[in-house]
Amino acid sequence: MVKGIPSSPGEGVGPAVILSERSIPPDMRVSSTDRETELSRFQTGLRVTSEYYRKTYELVKQRIGQDEADIFDGYLEILTGGDIEEGVQDALEGKPCISAVEAVLTFCGETADEFAEMDSEYFQQRAADIRDIGNRLAEAICFGDILDVASLSEPSVIIARELSPAYTVTLDLEHVAGIVTETGGPTSHAAILARSLTIPCVTGAEGALVAVSPGELCLVDGGRGVLERNISDERAKRVRENNRALKRDSELKREWSRNTEARLNSGEALIMKANISSAKDARLAVEAGAQGSGLVRTEFIFMSFNTYPTVDEQYEKYREICAILQPYTVTIRLLDCGADKPLPYSDQRPEENPFLGERGIRFLLSHREILADQLKAVGRLHSEGFKVQAMIPMVVTVAEIRAVRAILQDIYPELPLGIMVETPASVLRIGELARESDFLSIGTNDLVQYLLAIDRGNPRVVNLYQELHPAVITALDRIVTAARDADIPLGVCGDMASRPETILALLALGVRELSSSSADIPRLKELVTTLDIDFLADIRDELLISDFHDQNLRLLTQRIDDLTGENGT
């Protein structure tokens, strides 16, 4: 068993497909016969590799589009344009003659190094492409073929050191049962993709490549973050049957959710929205019956570009999302990079305390052109009649709201502007902040971590990360009251809006708008539609006088058990 980081929940089984550059045997790198033999090996490898890129080009053109495919046409040109051939021929002139593989890897390695030293960020990143071309070519010379991930014959577990965007575009996703990467974390490219496609995924699984042999039956448990090898056929069969049942069940639940209003049993209306990062997520949200989005994580949209996206580029991305979610409101969180989500192309330097560092609005106010561009993109959508609003992350003072308003004043003064309530300072000054905001949204993950001074990534203190701690309950109660006094909408978009016990607490305290991941919506809607307002009022009273997290948790778990018992399910 290999342990890693849970990155996309669910279980998947299938034979392992190891996606690494197949390691070149050391003797292929040094041994040599004579120049003519090595040259002819090179020519054969070149033919195989060209054929591979031609196939990839066709495949990407079909599956994704002409623009993305053209990149592979470029690789093909680099490969066949004569430069690599010339470089390899030169390298083979020396005595004693080196191997064709060595010549290819040396030439492409040196060329990649030259790109890595160029001024333009774009050209620096081409170094990886050139290395990739060299590795494929070496693989073809060595093995006579290239491991093709584009066609998997059966649902398979993909194991890789990392999954680059270039690999993922060619992956035959219909046949991916699970993804395991040795590097990365929940925000890596592979993890995001896996979550949006509901493929189980484990990242940071060090040692996975060595532990598993190709073809071996493996199980990926994305919820626990483990990869198990040498799975019995019976177990694999059970997992597959279970997955089929879950899939049928969740399709039925989604359909039910789409056709059912979010209301308490006693009649009060709720709003259930989805947290999303892309247009694809927006489609899943609609399928799950979400009423818009309470959180668009724009940092993931920014990460899909090689440099800061322009106003037009952002506008297109947000417009696509808003169009899918019409007629509901979409809340665009202004770029919240830094801390655990650094932007690869930003000028941010590593900080000693990134969670207390230049993140959220702090970053935006020291990069005003980026802030202004994002406001222009969102504002333009609003001016065109889309229901969209902007949300400021990491606010600690009204000065930050005013600074953003000042920019909007000259461009789109009508754009609704709200704040994410996630710092202790914002809770203590919530009345003042609410007066200057068009809406409030509680980001419970950071709020709990900052209120309790707990790093929930630290296993030694993670048991003290308590979402039902009396301090959290008091904070939530204050925020609800402030929103009511200011007569502005209040939502919750953190993890607390995704689990039955904590939702019960939020509703009891008076929250009426929840934003969770799309996958959770049907299940949560099932719960909330059984609740009565009096039942919630009782819970509120108990929560407000309790001194202990454990007591609150027991109370809520008990109430949920009572409910499900009553329904006989």
Add this chain to the structure above:
Amino acid sequence: MIEKTLEVGNEEGLHTRPANKFVKIVKEGQSEVSLSKNGVEAPGKSLLKIMKLGIVQGDKITVRCDGPDENEVMASITALVQ
């Protein structure tokens, strides 16, 4: 032989895709083409060498065309680059 200095207006500069288009224009024509930036020259048929020039928006590049269709080729290149 004709020579022309062009300012790169293309937002992407000569990234993989536009540079590949450049090479295609050259290969479809019959003229010899070269381009240079800051005195460093690359043959118009070599995508890798063109990319190594690292041409970005706003750069000034000098293009030389020599052959029977040099004017047509230069016109196509100008349209692509500017």
